[in-house]
Amino acid sequence: MLVKSGMSSARVPGSACMRSMEASEIARLIKESIPDAEVVIAIGNSLNQHATFGYREGLFANRTLIHINISEMEIDKAYKADYALVSDAKPALIALIDALQQKVGPRPPARVDHRDYEARLLLPLPGGIHPGKMAQMMGRMLPPHGIVLADAGAHLAWLGYFLELADGQNFRKPGTFGPMAGHVNGAIGLKLAHPDRAVVVGCGDGCYSLSGFELMTAVEHSLPIIWIIFNDGEFKLIKLYQMSAFMETGLVEFQNPDFAAYARACYADGYTVETLEEFERAFAAALASKRPSVIDAKITRLALPHYSPSPEGTIAGILEMIEARFRGGGL
Ligand SMILES: Cc1ncc(C[n+]2csc(CCOP(=O)(O)OP(=O)(O)O)c2C)c(N)n1
Numbered sequence: 001m002l003v004k005s006g007m008s009s010a011r012v013p014g015s016a017c018m019r020s021m022e023a024s025e026i027a028r029l030i031k032e033s034i035p036d037a038e039v040v041i042a043i044g045n046s047l048n049q050h051a052t053f054g055y056r057e058g059l060f061a062n063r064t065l066i067h068i069n070i071s072e073m074e075i076d077k078a079y080k081a082d083y084a085l086v087s088d089a090k091p092a093l094i095a096l097i098d099a100l101q102q103k104v105g106p107r108p109p110a111r112v113d114h115r116d117y118e119a120r121l122l123l124p125l126p127g128g129i130h131p132g133k134m135a136q137m138m139g140r141m142l143p144p145h146g147i148v149l150a151d152a153g154a155h156l157a158w159l160g161y162f163l164e165l166a167d168g169q170n171f172r173k174p175g176t177f178g179p180m181a182g183h184v185n186g187a188i189g190l191k192l193a194h195p196d197r198a199v200v201v202g203c204g205d206g207c208y209s210l211s212g213f214e215l216m217t218a219v220e221h222s223l224p225i226i227w228i229i230f231n232d233g234e235f236k237l238i239k240l241y242q243m244s245a246f247m248e249t250g251l252v253e254f255q256n257p258d259f260a261a262y263a264r265a266c267y268a269d270g271y272t273v274e275t276l277e278e279f280e281r282a283f284a285a286a287l288a289s290k291r292p293s294v295i296d297a298k299i300t301r302l303a304l305p306h307y308s309p310s311p312e313g314t315i316a317g318i319l320e321m322i323e324a325r326f327r328g329g330g331l
């Protein structure tokens with residue numbers, strides 16, 4: 001059985017903490033596991049365009065799809081579920097496990113072969129910090145009960161793959177709609193609601209520039225939120241989409257201001273970091289300072305999040321796209 005979810009538990013087995021799973025990660029899972037999977041349980045997943053290779057037909061053919069989602073509207077929207085449960089993830093899983101336990105009795109703990117989101121080797125690349133390594137570091141340094149929010153963009157994928165959480169910590173991404181900067185600002189409300197928990201935003205430079213002036217609100221109300229800007233000087237996700245659709249890109253690279261100087265001009269703390277070691281020091285200082293802080297992290301443009309346009313894998317997906325171009329249509 002394959003449990004394929006929009007949210008999955010992380011470091012602590014059976015924990016309630018959630019890790020977001022991205023389309024490409026699902027792609028990898030599907031490639032590695034779905035060929036043999038008889039049952040797919042989708043938890044908190046909308047089975048939207050990005051998670052399903054553009055609503056690919058037959059994705060769940062010949063297998064049982066169990067769809068758990070808190071919103072009834074998501075059920076049967078794109079794929080007909082064989083069984084559906086309208087519920088928040090945690091009570092649904094507890095109920096399912098209870099029911100299964102009664103049916104099958106005690107079982108030995110599942111064997112976990114590997115957790116490659118944390119252990120996967122990330123080779124150093126020139127041109128700045130590796131965003132995957134930075135996401136790993138964020139997970140390792142996040143205080144107990146800390147919350148990480150991601151915005152829309154490639155940085156979300158890095159956080160989705162590599163941020164490992166412990167029980168009681170949370171990660172939230174901007175959902176199916178994916179509004180840029182939604183969490184640059186949303187962090188302020190979250191911090192007010194949870195003043196005792198560390199609130200950290202992992203945002204792109206494009207997202208931050210969309211409404212980073214809200215920093216003044218955090219300063220005004222002394223809200224110690226930490227914004228970590230994945231600064232690559234581009235709309236990386238859009239660049240990737242342009243590349244996969246047109247094999248060329250345009251109008252997606254831009255110059256940024258000195259975000260750390262900007263933060264200081266707003267009476268917040270600002271850090272500029274160009275190496276992982278500098279990031280570690282800056283993040284530790286920002287966590288300790290209890291002050292609104294912006295960390296401008298210069299990341300390499302060369303790191304590409306795992307992305308596959310096909311459940312058969314990256315190469316097969318590229319071949320499919322080339323074939324579609326020859327036929328004169330899009331995918
Ligand atoms: C309000 C809004 N406008 C446009 C988009 C489309 N969009 C999604 S990601 C993205 C680029 C994000 O750039 P950046 O914040 O630098 O993140 P990166 O992909 O570089 O990590 C855009 C334009 C969106 N999701 N929301």
Ligand SMILES: [Mg+2]
Pocket residue numbers: 153204205206230231232233234235236
């Ligand atoms: Mg960017």
